[in-house]
Amino acid sequence: MPGTEATAPTTSSGAAPRSIMDRLRGPRSLRFAHAAAGYAFLVVLVLIWHLAASSGLYPSHLLPTPGAVMAALQDAFLDGNLVWNVSQSLERQLVGYIASVVIGLPLGLWLGWSRWAQSALQTTIRLIYPIPGVAWVPLAILWFGLGFKSIIFAIFITAVFPIIVNTAAGVSAIDEQYLRVIKVFGTKPARAFRRVVVPAAMPFILTGLRLGYGTGWRVIISAEILAATDGLGFMIDNARWQLRPDLVIGGMVIIGVVGLLVETVFFDWLERRTIGRWGMRRAD
Amino acid sequence: MSRVEIRHLNKIYGPAGNGHVVALQDFSLDIRSGEFICLLGPSGCGKTTALNIVAGLLKQTSGEVLVDGRRVTGPGPERAYVFQDYALFPWMSVAENVAFGLESQGWAVAERLARAHAILKVMGLDKFARSYPKQLSGGMRQRVSIARALAVNPRVLLMDEPFAALDAFTRAQLQDELLSIWEALGKTVLFVTHNIDEAVQLADRIVVMTSRPGRMKLVVETDLPRPRDVTSPRYLELVSTVRAALSEEMGIGHHEAYRGLADILGRDDETAPARTAAQKARDHAGH
Numbered sequence: 059m060p061g062t063e064a065t066a067p068t069t070s071s072g073a074a075p076r077s078i079m080d081r082l083r084g085p086r087s088l089r090f091a092h093a094a095a096g097y098a099f100l101v102v103l104v105l106i107w108h109l110a111a112s113s114g115l116y117p118s119h120l121l122p123t124p125g126a127v128m129a130a131l132q133d134a135f136l137d138g139n140l141v142w143n144v145s146q147s148l149e150r151q152l153v154g155y156i157a158s159v160v161i162g163l164p165l166g167l168w169l170g171w172s173r174w175a176q177s178a179l180q181t182t183i184r185l186i187y188p189i190p191g192v193a194w195v196p197l198a199i200l201w202f203g204l205g206f207k208s209i210i211f212a213i214f215i216t217a218v219f220p221i222i223v224n225t226a227a228g229v230s231a232i233d234e235q236y237l238r239v240i241k242v243f244g245t246k247p248a249r250a251f252r253r254v255v256v257p258a259a260m261p262f263i264l265t266g267l268r269l270g271y272g273t274g275w276r277v278i279i280s281a282e283i284l285a286a287t288d289g290l291g292f293m294i295d296n297a298r299w300q301l302r303p304d305l306v307i308g309g310m311v312i313i314g315v316v317g318l319l320v321e322t323v324f325f326d327w328l329e330r331r332t333i334g335r336w337g338m339r340r341a342d
Numbered sequence: 343m344s345r346v347e348i349r350h351l352n353k354i355y356g357p358a359g360n361g362h363v364v365a366l367q368d369f370s371l372d373i374r375s376g377e378f379i380c381l382l383g384p385s386g387c388g389k390t391t392a393l394n395i396v397a398g399l400l401k402q403t404s405g406e407v408l409v410d411g412r413r414v415t416g417p418g419p420e421r422a423y424v425f426q427d428y429a430l431f432p433w434m435s436v437a438e439n440v441a442f443g444l445e446s447q448g449w450a451v452a453e454r455l456a457r458a459h460a461i462l463k464v465m466g467l468d469k470f471a472r473s474y475p476k477q478l479s480g481g482m483r484q485r486v487s488i489a490r491a492l493a494v495n496p497r498v499l500l501m502d503e504p505f506a507a508l509d510a511f512t513r514a515q516l517q518d519e520l521l522s523i524w525e526a527l528g529k530t531v532l533f534v535t536h537n538i539d540e541a542v543q544l545a546d547r548i549v550v551m552t553s554r555p556g557r558m559k560l561v562v563e564t565d566l567p568r569p570r571d572v573t574s575p576r577y578l579e580l581v582s583t584v585r586a587a588l589s590e591e592m593g594i595g596h597h598e599a600y601r602g603l604a605d606i607l608g609r610d611d612e613t614a615p616a617r618t619a620a621q622k623a624r625d626h627a628g629h
Contacts, residue, residue, distance in 0.1 A: 235429040241399055241416075242423040243494065245446035253445070257433040336432040337476025 122304040127311065130304035139293070144312060146289040147278055150206065154213025155274050159267065161214075162221030166266065167256065169222060170229025187223065191216030191277035195284050204285045212281040217270035224269065228262025228341065229255055261333050261341040268325045275317050290316075344410050344420060344497035344530045346373040346396065351405035353391050353556075364555035365391045369405070371549060371558070378524060378531045380545035382538065382584065384591065388556020389534045390502055396532060397423050397500050409498060419447065422496035426503045428483040430475040436486050437462065437471040443494035454493075461489050465519075481512035485519070492523065499524075501533045505540065517543055521568060538588065542580050543570055550587045560587045 104124050110116065111123040118126070134140035169175050169183075191212050198208035236258050240250045256263075282291025290313050297305035329340065351369040356362040366388040373379050381389040394400035396407050398417040407414040409421065417423075422443065430439045437458045438445075444454035462468045465485060475483055484504055491499060505513040517540060524531055535541055541548045542564060550560040564580055571577060 235425065235427065236431065238399060238423075238425070239429050239431075239442070240446075242397065242421075243443040243446040244417055244419065245442075249446065253434075253442075254431060257431070260433070332433075336474055338432055 119301060120303055122307065126304045127308045130302065131308040131312070134293075134305065134308065140312070143288055143290050143293040143309075144316065146286075147282065147291070148316070150209050150282075150289065151213060151271075151275055151278050154210040154278070155217050155271055157210070158214045158217035158221055158270055158274070162218040162266070162270065163225055163263070165218075166222040166225025166263075167229055167251075167259075170226035170259065171251070171255065176226070176230075183219065183222065187219045191273065192280040192284070195281050198281075199285050205287070208285045209278060209281045209289075212277050212285075213274045216277040217274035220269035220273060221266040224262045224266025224341070225259060228259030228266075231262065232258045257336075260336075261338050264325065264329055264333065265341045267328075268321060271325070272317070272321050275313075275321070279313055345375045345408075346371075346498060346530060346532065347408040348373070348392070348396065349406050349408070351392060351395060351407070352403045353388065353395065353400070354403045366395075366402075367555035367557045369556065369558060373530060373532065376528045376530055378544060378546045379533065380541035380548045381532065381534045381551060382541040382548050382588075383536065383551030383556070383559075384553050384588065385536060387551040387553040389536075389551050391556065392551075393500055393502055393532060393534050396498075397421060399423075419494055420496055421498045421500055422491035422494055424484075424487050424491050424499065424501040424504045426506055428475070428480075428487045430483055430487055430490075432475050435472050435474060436467065436478070439475065439486055440489045440493050443490055447494065458489070458493060461493055462486075465489055479512075481508055481516060484508065484516060488520070488523070492527075496529070498530045498532065501531065503534050503536065506536070513540070518569070520544070525568075538581055538584050539572075542577060542584065543572075548580075548584060550584060550591075552591050559591060560584075 108124050111118065111121045111126075122130075131140065169179060194215050195208060195212050198211040202208045202211060232255055236254050239245075240254055245254070278289070279291040279294075282289035283295045286292045290309055294306045294309035294313075297303075297309060333340065348369060348371040351366050352364075353366040354362050354364050369388070369392055371379070381392060383389045391400065395402045396414065398414050398421070409418070414421075431442070434442065437455055440458035440462060441449075441454040444457060449457075459468060459471055462471050465488075467482065467485060467489065470478060470482065470486075475486065478486065488504070505516050508516065520531075521544065523529075533541075533544060545564050548560075548562040548564060549558055550562065551557065552559045560583075562580060562584055566574070566576055566580070
């Protein structure tokens, strides 16, 4: 059946979502130029920063130059401090996040599937969801003391709710058409759930996983400022006490870069491998 | 092959009293084993409602459907359904989609995929077995959907406007293919369409339906050998019979009311009556 109909529009297959203006204008002929604009702006910003910092208008012990920040990072890297702190943060993030996936995913699936579960739990979840993860840290410190457990708890409680809520939304938003196919073929509930409902909810599940990871990473830094003696959060807070703004900013850069790598690079890859390949839309 | 008896079906949507819609009223039809029936009517005439009741996807308000003498209370393996928008699972390969009905019946992986591949091979789709539906054109997707319905070897094939979203050429190809499948397997087919030509092309009998409430208006026997010659006098006669019944039904000939548009917008040709004062004023203001 050649050329009868264009294949479905593939969305979310890696490239940045196109803005409304772009879509109105037509073909994406300026993709490279747009990507270049993104880096150019960053370069200009760093340049302005450099000029401002080296102009002497602002004391350098408060506003270091980009070069000084890089030097501070290099020192921290060479003496092993940076690697140690990054690995500590990542380890906490990983443990807390995996726990939130292991708990949140099944709970979200159940919540989306069972109307009773929804009725029973929704109000409670909606009440707890808006409490920021950091707000749990004082309680966590009381319960678990300073350190690993408290931070894990803060990440877990932060990441688990976006995962639950989005997964549940994905399951309850399942296309009626798919349910009719299940009915027509008499698919047993367990199989229907595994083979149809879960993959159908995948765009939402991935959004939940991405959001959970992102909010977790933001909270880990705050939690480490409050309750840790190592990690990136501790590193920048400690640098403040030592009056080392170069290391404070350097730590912030690392936090941004590590977050970007996982949140964008890893999850984009995961989306391309799943819903991108299937031609499903990303749920935002 | 299977006989389908539809007896005095009524379907009312919404609460009794105000605001309810009678989608189907006293709809009866006796479908012979191996017969190809087209349900034809304007949108909202209840043809899909009737189909879904036969499929067991929808509960009738009253009446009954018998398949080989057994009352329909829900979906069953002897009836398969082809959806208008294909309803393939985007996360499954073509072969997995075709095998889904068998998978639902508990077939082992090797056996169900073997049958899926065999069917795909006959239909000339075997080179797409590993593709995902998004990689296929609309016509090919619908063929995969038909393969999925055939895979469970149903006795009755229920089809809800399966070719409505396809362009005319693809539609002709798929109609032809469907007839070949039907002739090869002798299945009973209940096919819903709003396309007169399609109905006359395919059906042994065309059931023309009225809209709101959905009732049977006319049953036309299409006593033409297949493949049907669309230029034969009998073919054209059948088309015009069906068209006349539908036009009557849809109240075609009510264009008088549209003359009122000229009072609002004016007319563009030279026989135009004077434009309204307001319009003239606006036209002038524009210059």
